[in-house]
Amino acid sequence: MLQQINLAGTFTFRGSSLTVNRMGYGAMQLAGKDGDKLVWGPPRDVDGANALLREAVASGVNHIDTADFYGPHVTNQIIRKALSPYPDDLVIVTKIGARRGPHGSWIPAISPEDLTAAAHDNLRNLGLDVLDVVNLRLPGIHEPAEGSIEAPLTVLADLQQKGLVLHIGLSNVTHTQVKEARQIAPIVCVQNHYNLAHRADDDLVADLATDGIAYVPFFPLGGFTPLQSSTLSDVAAQLGATPMQVALAWLLQRSPNILVIPGTSSLNHFRENLRAATLEIPAEMLAQLDSIQ
Numbered sequence: 201m202l203q204q205i206n207l208a209g210t211f212t213f214r215g216s217s218l219t220v221n222r223m224g225y226g227a228m229q230l231a232g233k234d235g236d237k238l239v240w241g242p243p244r245d246v247d248g249a250n251a252l253l254r255e256a257v258a259s260g261v262n263h264i265d266t267a268d269f270y271g272p273h274v275t276n277q278i279i280r281k282a283l284s285p286y287p288d289d290l291v292i293v294t295k296i297g298a299r300r301g302p303h304g305s306w307i308p309a310i311s312p313e314d315l316t317a318a319a320h321d322n323l324r325n326l327g328l329d330v331l332d333v334v335n336l337r338l339p340g341i342h343e344p345a346e347g348s349i350e351a352p353l354t355v356l357a358d359l360q361q362k363g364l365v366l367h368i369g370l371s372n373v374t375h376t377q378v379k380e381a382r383q384i385a386p387i388v389c390v391q392n393h394y395n396l397a398h399r400a401d402d403d404l405v406a407d408l409a410t411d412g413i414a415y416v417p418f419f420p421l422g423g424f425t426p427l428q429s430s431t432l433s434d435v436a437a438q439l440g441a442t443p444m445q446v447a448l449a450w451l452l453q454r455s456p457n458i459l460v461i462p463g464t465s466s467l468n469h470f471r472e473n474l475r476a477a478t479l480e481i482p483a484e485m486l487a488q489l490d491s492i493q
């Protein structure tokens with residue numbers, strides 16, 4: 201299995217000693233669901249969640265994306281229970297900038313007090329002294345909104361100065377905000393909504409690649425409603441692969457700075473997604489896939 205993941209290659213976060221396999225795992229889907237409240241409460245199958253995380257790491261996944269507002273607290277606590285003491289090469293990337301309302305809503309939380317409390321929640325629930333990478337998650341469910349991010353980013357930079365955070369990333373940001381942020385602190389990754397059918401960040405991906413900054417798409421498979429497209433299904437059938445594998449392989453081929461973090465609560469889906477690391481999409485099929493956007 202280690203060979204499988206190696207085919208997708210590795211990426212070293214800019215200015216750091218942290219190297220990850222480009223095929224990672226997004227832990228959000230591990231939290232439960234309660235009626236309309238998504239990513240809420242404990243998972244239906246706690247043992248299954250533990251088993252999935254352990255198999256992910258055994259398979260070579262060393263980049264796990266999480267947040268303390270998944271559950272809330274649940275996902276981080278599952279990660280700690282399943283994986284602590286953590287392998288030396290595991291990079292856990294978390295995010296701060298939101299909290300959950302009593303009815304499952306997602307509430308922006310970017311005041312100094314909120315951000316500081318969120319960093320400490322992550323440290324406590326993950327059982328860590330220092331967080332490897334923390335993304336400042338800016339408000340907006342799926343799309344960023346323009347506006348200065350200097351104030352909240354300065355708080356995160358202060359947490360870094362205090363030694364609680366090793367590296368800083370951004371999530372749900374515009375190109376302009378990335379430029380502003382880079383004047384304030386070194387940025388190692390950007391996590392925005394991006395996939396085969398949602399390509400507003402094409403130019404941003406290219407610019408970040410030039411500067412060695414990772415681009416980590418959220419909703420790489422389309423999110424809560426996975427991608428559906430006859431073109432995607434046709435290409436998958438021709439390659440003897442599944443549509444989800446093609447969607448991930450497309451991202452891996454799109455740019456060397458793209459790191460994928462597909463989310464799943466299913467061990468079978470995890471295994472299927474991992475095999476995308478071995479899939480090569482020929483140029484003529486890449487052109488067909490371009491028509492999906």
Ligand SMILES: NC(=O)c1ccc[n+]([C@@H]2O[C@H](COP(=O)([O-])OP(=O)(O)OC[C@H]3O[C@@H](n4cnc5c(N)ncnc54)[C@H](OP(=O)(O)O)[C@@H]3O)[C@@H](O)[C@H]2O)c1
Pocket residue numbers: 225226227228229265266295337371372391392417418419420421422423424425426444445461462463464465466468469470472473
């Ligand atoms: N920064 C942000 O604002 C933000 C926002 C959203 C997500 N994220 C991060 O990005 C990660 C990825 O996003 P995501 O999990 O929301 O969406 P995603 O990876 O695009 O898709 C997850 C959905 O696809 C399904 N799925 C996964 N593999 C599948 C397969 N092989 N076949 C069929 N269905 C499959 C999952 O259901 P099953 O569980 O049934 O497999 C789930 O419903 C998250 O886990 C989280 O860490 C960040």
